[in-house]
Amino acid sequence: MYDVWKPPEQRPLRQLPGLLASSLGLLWESARTEFVLVAILQVVSGAMGGVLLVLVKNLLDAIQASSASQDFGPVLGWLGVLGVLTLLTTFSGSMQWELQRILGEQVDRRAMLRIFEVAGVASLEAFETPDFHNRLERAWISSGSRPTQITQSLLSLMSSLAGVLGVVIALFAVLPVLVPLLLVGSVPVLLLTARGSKALYAFNFGLTPLDRRRMYISRVLTHREHAHEVIAFGLAGFLNARWRDLHDQRLAEMRTLVRQRMWLGALSSLGNTLLFVAPVALVSYLLVNGTMQLPQAVAAATGILLLRPTLQGVIWSATQLYECALFLEDYEQFVRMKDELVAEHGGGPAPASFSTLRLESVTFNYPGVEAPALRNVTLDIGAGQVVALVGENGSGKTTLAKLLCGLYAPLGGRVLWDQTDTAQVKPAALRKSVAVLFQDFCKYLLDVSENIGVGRHERLGDPDSIREAAEHAGAHAFIRDLPEGYRTLLGPEFEGGHNLSIGQWQRMALARAFLRDAPLVILDEPTAALDARAEHELFDSMRTLFAGRTVLLISHRFSSVRSADRIYVLHKGELVEQGTHEQLMQLNGQYADLFTLQAAAYQSNGVAAEAAERNGAVP
Ligand SMILES: Nc1ncnc2c1ncn2[C@@H]1O[C@H](COP(=O)(O)OP(=O)(O)OP(=O)(O)O)[C@@H](O)[C@H]1O
Ligand SMILES: [Mg+2]
Incomplete structure (x- = not known):
C-alpha cells in the first residue's frame, strides 16, 4: 500500500552534511572529469586575484627601477607575464562556463535516471495517488540545478570563509573588539536570509498541487491527444481562462511571498548596514577621543571594508547552501523511496x-x-x-x-x-x-514492430513472432500497406510518423497480447x-x-x-x-x-x- 509522505515541519541543518555528500556523489557519478576540471579551474581563478596583485606590485617595482636604469627589459618581461596570466584567467573563465554546461547536463541526466528508477518500481496504486505525483514533481524540479548549485555554494562558502579568516586575523591585531562585533552582528542577518529561503521552499511545496493542475491544462491545450476535442468544442478560450485562474492564484501566493521576502530583505539590509556603520563609528569615536592613532584607524577601516564583501559572500553562500538543502531533501526522499518500493516487492x-x-x-x-x-x-x-x-x-x-x-x-x-x-x-x-489487453490500452509512438514487440520486449528482435502476432490480431494486412511496413513510425507528430485508426490501434494492442504468450x-x-x-x-x-x-x-x-x-x-x-x-x-x-x-x-x-x-x- 502506498503511504502518503509528510515533510517534517523543521528541516534540521543536521541533514546538510548528508545532502552535500549525496550531491557530491551525484556530481562524481555523473561527470567526474568535468567536475574535477571545474573545481580546479575555480580554485585557480580564485587564487589568480592574489597572483595578479603580486604581479602588479612587481611591475610597479620594475617601472621604478627601470626609470633609474633606463633598462625597460624587466618591465616588458612583467608586462608579458601579466598579459599571459590575464589571457589564461579570461580563457579559464569561459572554459569553466562551457564545462559547467556539460556538467549540468550530465547531472540532470543522472538525476532523471534515478527518478525513472523509482518510477520503474512504483506500484499502479502509487501512480493513482496525488501525493506520489506531488513528490515526483518536486523531485523533478529539485533535481535540475540544485545538486550543482549546492556544491558551488559549498566551494564559494569555503573561499569566502578563507577570505574572512585572513581579514579577521589582520583585524584582530589592529582592534580585537571588532572581530566579535562583526561576527556576532552577522548572525541575525544570516538567520533573516535563511528565513527567506524557507519561505521560498514553503511556497513551492504548497503550490505543487496547483502547479500540477495548471500544467495539466497546458498539456490539454498543447498536445495532439486533446487537440481534436479542444478545436471541435472550441475549448481554447475556456481552458485559457482556467489556466489564467490557476496562474492568478500562483501570482497571489507569489506576491505574498515576495512581500515577506522584501521585508526580510529590508531587515537584513538594515543589519548589513549596521554591521558596516557600527564598526566605522566605533573606530571614528576611538580616533576622536585619542584612544586610537591614525595609522591604526586606517588599517582598521581597510579591514572593515575588506571584510564586508567577504562576509556577505559567506552569508550568501551559506543561505544558498541551506536553500539547496531544503529542495534537495525532496529529491533525496523521493529517490530513497526506491528501496522501500523494492522491499515491498518481495516474494517467491x-x-x-x-x-x-x-x-x-x-x-x-x-x-x-x-x-x-x-x-x-x-x-x-x-x-x-x-x-x-x-x-x-x-x-x-x-x-x-x-x-x-x-x-x-x-x-x-x-x-x-x-x-x-x-x-x-x-x-x-x-x-x-499474464497477457493483458487493457480497455484503455496504450498507443506507443514507436514503430509498428516495437508497438507489438513491447508485449514481450525480449522478442523485439524476432520479426517472425511479431508478424505471427499481428496476423492473429488481424493487423498484418494493414501493416503491410503502411509506407514502411513493420518499420513505420506511428504518431503523426513525428517526422515520417503515421497515424492509425482507433480500431487499428486496438489490433496492435491485441497483437501485443498474442506475442506475450502467457498462460493467462x-x-x-x-x-x-x-x-x-x-x-x-x-x-x-x-x-x-x-x-x-x-x-x-x-x-x-x-x-x-x-x-x-x-x-x-x-x-x-x-x-x-x-x-x-x-x-x-x-x-x-x-x-x-x-x-x-x-x-x-x-x-x-x-x-x-x-x-x-x-x-x-x-x-
Ligand atoms: N483508480 C481508481 N481510483 C478510484 N476509484 C476507481 C479507480 N478506478 C476505478 N474506480 C472505481 O471503481 C469502480 C469499479 O471500476 P471498474 O473500472 O472496475 O469498473 P468496470 O466494471 O470495469 O466498468 P466499465 O464497464 O465502465 O469498464 C467504479 O466505481 C470506479 O469509479
Ligand atoms: Mg472496465
Whole structure:
C-alpha cells in the first residue's frame, strides 16, 4: 500500500552534511572529469586575484627601477607575464562556463535516471495517488540545478570563509573588539536570509498541487491527444481562462511571498548596514577621543571594508547552501523511496502454470474511496477455459482484471493460483504469466514492430513472432500497406510518423497480447473499436488462437460472451450471478435482463435480426 509522505515541519541543518555528500556523489557519478576540471579551474581563478596583485606590485617595482636604469627589459618581461596570466584567467573563465554546461547536463541526466528508477518500481496504486505525483514533481524540479548549485555554494562558502579568516586575523591585531562585533552582528542577518529561503521552499511545496493542475491544462491545450476535442468544442478560450485562474492564484501566493521576502530583505539590509556603520563609528569615536592613532584607524577601516564583501559572500553562500538543502531533501526522499518500493516487492517465484485460478472472498478499495470496488468476490477460472465477466459500467470488472494481473493487491481475501497465494509471489514474476489487453490500452509512438514487440520486449528482435502476432490480431494486412511496413513510425507528430485508426490501434494492442504468450490472457473490451467482421472473426477463432491458454474476457457485447465456458456477472462490486449462457438465461436475472435488452435492439428490425442470426455476430 502506498503511504502518503509528510515533510517534517523543521528541516534540521543536521541533514546538510548528508545532502552535500549525496550531491557530491551525484556530481562524481555523473561527470567526474568535468567536475574535477571545474573545481580546479575555480580554485585557480580564485587564487589568480592574489597572483595578479603580486604581479602588479612587481611591475610597479620594475617601472621604478627601470626609470633609474633606463633598462625597460624587466618591465616588458612583467608586462608579458601579466598579459599571459590575464589571457589564461579570461580563457579559464569561459572554459569553466562551457564545462559547467556539460556538467549540468550530465547531472540532470543522472538525476532523471534515478527518478525513472523509482518510477520503474512504483506500484499502479502509487501512480493513482496525488501525493506520489506531488513528490515526483518536486523531485523533478529539485533535481535540475540544485545538486550543482549546492556544491558551488559549498566551494564559494569555503573561499569566502578563507577570505574572512585572513581579514579577521589582520583585524584582530589592529582592534580585537571588532572581530566579535562583526561576527556576532552577522548572525541575525544570516538567520533573516535563511528565513527567506524557507519561505521560498514553503511556497513551492504548497503550490505543487496547483502547479500540477495548471500544467495539466497546458498539456490539454498543447498536445495532439486533446487537440481534436479542444478545436471541435472550441475549448481554447475556456481552458485559457482556467489556466489564467490557476496562474492568478500562483501570482497571489507569489506576491505574498515576495512581500515577506522584501521585508526580510529590508531587515537584513538594515543589519548589513549596521554591521558596516557600527564598526566605522566605533573606530571614528576611538580616533576622536585619542584612544586610537591614525595609522591604526586606517588599517582598521581597510579591514572593515575588506571584510564586508567577504562576509556577505559567506552569508550568501551559506543561505544558498541551506536553500539547496531544503529542495534537495525532496529529491533525496523521493529517490530513497526506491528501496522501500523494492522491499515491498518481495516474494517467491510465480507458478509456471495453474489448473485453477481462484478469487477467494476478495475485497478491494481504491485509496481514499470508502465504497469497495470489489466486495467479497469468490470465483474460479479453470485452465484452458474461456471465462467471461460482464456487468454494468463501474461494476468492478477492470478492477478484478487488475487484481488478477497483480497490479493491485486485495485488501481482503486471496487470489490463488492453485495452492499458491499470489500475495506470496513477486508481482513482477506473476505479471510475466499474464497477457493483458487493457480497455484503455496504450498507443506507443514507436514503430509498428516495437508497438507489438513491447508485449514481450525480449522478442523485439524476432520479426517472425511479431508478424505471427499481428496476423492473429488481424493487423498484418494493414501493416503491410503502411509506407514502411513493420518499420513505420506511428504518431503523426513525428517526422515520417503515421497515424492509425482507433480500431487499428486496438489490433496492435491485441497483437501485443498474442506475442506475450502467457498462460493467462485477460481481454478487457478487446473489440470495443473493432468492426463487426473483425469482432466476429476474433470471437469465432478465439479458442483456436488462444489454444492451451486461459482467457478471461470482459465485454459488454453479449453476443461475444454467450459461448464462454462460464459467465460471471458483477454488480456494484459483488458477484451476483454465474453459470453458462443457458443457465443464466433460465435464471432470468440481471444477465438475462441485459442480454434481452441488447438483443431487442436487433430483434426490433427483422432483417437485421435475421442477418445477425445468420452471421452469429449478435444475440
Ligand atoms: N483508480 C481508481 N481510483 C478510484 N476509484 C476507481 C479507480 N478506478 C476505478 N474506480 C472505481 O471503481 C469502480 C469499479 O471500476 P471498474 O473500472 O472496475 O469498473 P468496470 O466494471 O470495469 O466498468 P466499465 O464497464 O465502465 O469498464 C467504479 O466505481 C470506479 O469509479
Ligand atoms: Mg472496465
